[in-house]
Amino acid sequence: MKLISACTLDCPDACSVIIEKKDDGSVSITGNPEHPFTKGFICSKGRKAYERLSSPERITTPLMKVNGEFVPTDWETALDRIADKLKALKEEPASILHVRSHGYRGALAEASHFLFRSLGASATRGALCDDAGIEASIMDFGALHHNDPHDLLNAGFIVNWGKDLSRSSLHMGQIIKEARKLGRKVISISPGGDGNADYSDTVIRIRPGTDRFLAAAIIRKLLVRGYASSSALLKSANWDGFKELIAAQDEEDLLTACDCSADDMHMLANIYANIDMKPVASIIGWGIQRHVYGGENVRFINALAFLSGQVGRRGGGVYFNISSGRNLNTAWAKNAGTPARRLLLPAIGREILAATPTIKFLWADGSNFVNQTPDAASNVAAMDSIDFKVVVDAFMTDTAMRADIILPCALNHEREEILGSCLHNCVQYSAAVFPPAGQARHDFDIMTDLAARLGITPPAREYALRQALDVPHLSTTLEELRARGFAVAEHPCIAWEDYDFAHPDGKYRLPDALHTEPAPPQGYPLNLMSLVHRDYLHSQMPEKEQSSKPTVWVNPGIAMLGALDQARPIYLATPKGRIKVQVEVLKGLHPECVIIRRGGWMKFGNCANPLIEPRITDIGETAAYYSQHARLEN
Template sequence: MSERTVRSACTRHCGDGCALLVDVGPEGVRSVRGNPDHPFTRGRICAKTARFAQRLASPRRVTTPLVRHGADFRPASWDEALELIARRMDALRPTPERMLHIHYHASFGLLHQAGKFLFNTLGASGFSGAICLGAGAEAIRRDFGAIRQGPLEESAQAARIVNWGRNARAQSAHLAAMLGQARENGARVLAIHPGDASYDRDHEIILRPGTDRLLAAAALKLLAARGQLSPLALDRCANAGAFLELLDRWPLDDLLEACDVPLEQARTLADWYAPANAPCPPGLLDATATHIGRGLQRYAHGGASVRFVDALAMLSGNVGRPGGGVWFLSPDPGLAAWDWTGVPPGPSRRFPIAGLARAVEAADPPVDFVWVEGMNLVTQCPESLALERMLRERFTVVVEPFLTDTARAATVVLPPALMLECEDVLRPGEHAGLLHAAKAVDPPGECLPNFEIAARLGARLADPVILPDAETVMEAALRDGKAGWTLETLRREGWLAAPVDPAPWSGGIFAHADGLYHLPDALPSYSPVDPDFPLRLLSPVRREHLLSQIPEDEQQAPPTLYLSPRAAAFDALDLSGPVLLETALGSMTVRVESLPGLHPETAVYPRGDWLSHGGCVNRLIRGRTADLGGQAAYYEERARLVNAPVA
């Protein structure tokens, strides 16, 4: 094979949706680069994808179907593996709810959803809720009536940018670059978080974890007292009077004590949203842009926190204003018909993802068959040990390229082709358009694309479920989209962009039936610290690895937990001996290090490491849901540190 460069796109679990240049040699993919010609990517990609060639070529990849044999696995042919699976599914066809399909977004590709087509047609069970964006997305719908946001670049044109809990360095290489460039252009950035030195900022406010809604309410009270709430914005709200009465009932001192923020910093926050006669740097827009992170919606009242941050942006007059507004989640612009998998009858019943193992164990009729694809379920969801047991006790099929914790619990492991080993169409989250994810190399061994796995299995059933071919799916999705593009055009051009409203809601009409913005009608209080478990356990993403895709030889045992140097836990610990991280659900051994800047009630465990390597923070986190969207409330767990007993 001669040296060549393939133009493709990144379909991994990330909203940036990067256009790629893939350098291929005789041995396979040599390097992955950002395409400098793409108007959003501009040659930049994250560290995770820059090293993707190593993932493709890893000697640990599963490259042939595996069937459980005692405590281990043995290789099998596709015929044997699919026949084994098909027989089990055929036996359950009269009661399809006894099959459970778990599919998540390992890939943002169109074809990657083929399993949903198969299991929706069968009427298998599915799941409800979210592990990623559920509470925040539902909060925005309740406030604005629909999810809309301007181009990411528009926020970087604002004179003031409030980064409310989004660690851009770890989550979005392009947002991080835009924030850096915005600061160079004269914009100021305020970061609000429970403590993390990696935030790029001019100013920061470190608050008690889980109290974001109370800090936003404090800033709103200050603006109201100054007479700086926007009269026009108040007129566009359905329930402004009741909301102002709600704020009046909360003493400012109580709000600030709950979020552990000094009055002067709350005043600073109010100033960022309604500056008094502050000059606007030349070339920038006189507005405040708000970026909301994923973390603040992962508490019991996470949806309320997003709603109060929204309210602060709205009532300060920064919604519908060029450069202003809220950035959390991009809507689907409808450029392709992404719902091709939504065939009847659809899921026969749904189990909450946050407490999945307990719900499945209590199911009547029982679940006998589980299919998992697109996520490392055991590692990424709460109550990991219970999930592992639940999978082991059933006939479980896992479509997975590595022997993750989920794959190790399977009856059958099926090896998928990965990004760059199969063609797909990508819908990015942070910019409008579509990209062609071209195939650059053949998959190793017997790996097959997820689409082909679903198609082969469907055709093997006694009463077959026939999928349309991949070409037809891509053609139809593009043809039926709003833009009416063709697959031929997308393949030739590499990407197709679409315009986006730079200032959503600029007309003052919102997507609710009454055309008004809807403010929250309650402000949940803050639960006092539990003296038995005084630390709030937070598990942010890592910068170097995507979710749980950490190479096994890079996993550290025991894992590292970070505390503030001011944490009271240090006073009672002997760090020369083993330390246990304990919650109400269990305990695990950790290595403890200090991280300056953290709030003293915060314990930070970067997530993604595996049970099988002595890690997995989710083994200690109970499955609870936030107030909105069925969001898993990962950050509601309290913890403590103790020295391990001496044997």
């Protein structure tokens, strides 16, 4: 038997899948060949989803902590106790904190937001992922929009600013491969440590976090040559000030700041100047905006594409992000109420410890925030300071193990869901192909039962699903979506083709400052880059995969490597602390980088986040993970 479902993981591809239950009891999960973006293939994470569902490590019954140990309990007892705690805090909603991340995505995933907004509880603000780039793009264009991803096949050149095409989006990588077969040229710019060489005609290595200086140098070269688009100049709200900003820069200083050769910069200037009359598409990876000036990095790349006339053009444009919720209506949750206050998520431990009134109750779902946010030691202390904690999860994560009650949730393909994408304009239907394991329940049903105990009336699940499809640019019914598995929302294939931007005056906004990169603290010369893992999404990593020390990678020529005693334990150290690691060398990696793959758990000593200080990006209040400096030591 074959059924259509979809992957609800926090991934831009949002794949539609075919699940086959075979007569021998085995299960296969493959890409839906009818889906215009999935096109019949998916990544290993999607193919192995059933292994996660059937994992022996999975929590399948409610657990309550008694005398420091978790013991099984029933749903009625667990929910009654939670409701009693919440009722006792009814007059003090600010003391209740709701932490919701993107452990899974979809319309019904908004259920906990509905409940805690109805209570007027405290919530979080800021982001761990992509808000610096999102807010930067909104500052520039007025809204999030980009060309259809398949329009990359119409490009003459594709300039990839920092996206790891081998790990971050399997389907974007495939489009790039197809583009190269058609003769399109791909230039990848990054500090290295990615798999982009196999997807690129040219690789340019720069210093981490300094993309804005290279973009500014190219812009300066275009302006000196007189290659700026006249249409762009007319549609810029602040052209004169930006022109003065660029004129004040020294080309050599800009290239020194980003550690790029003049030859490479000149090659890029020729490409963006459109000398060959070929459109240039710019892809912006999410990593470049995880620096202190990450928003500025994105803004200068946007400005380069705009001023060179590559925006609003077939085969051109800038690809960073679209809203994964723009093709879904979740007003039932968004309009349920206003949070009493918002605590900064990238510094959540410190925020909780400093909160007045104090946080007395915490609910976390779709989130392993103790592990995933910077300054993890403060996160642990913050959890210890809270009287009562509830975590909705399927595994004993670093966050779940510190709860008072763990509520087991259904996982992908066990719960019905509708989800969008932050990359393409398809809306996917994820079916409940399998019954939830043990006593695990759909998050929406958990919310419904708890809401009833609190005198709150939530919408019915069917209503929430139907309302999700009530958007102007989507023409489908729930029945059609369930049958077909996906629908395509109608948006222009070319973003900003008429040069009418989403600001009230219709004009584009150029950056108004170019900040120097902060110097590393003395004794910590390496940028610590906790990059995406190929096989696991963030901390959704099986415990069996964490038996050995985490691996870090460095350039083989760095002096620090020769100073280490290989016979003694080696540590990755920052001013926040250190963890034991094993070291490998990686040719092509910038010598000021040290790479560790994200996802390891603190309880196994595999997590880098205890070493990372809670710095915030210049725009969007995003965690500036990659501005952390480190060293290797015995």
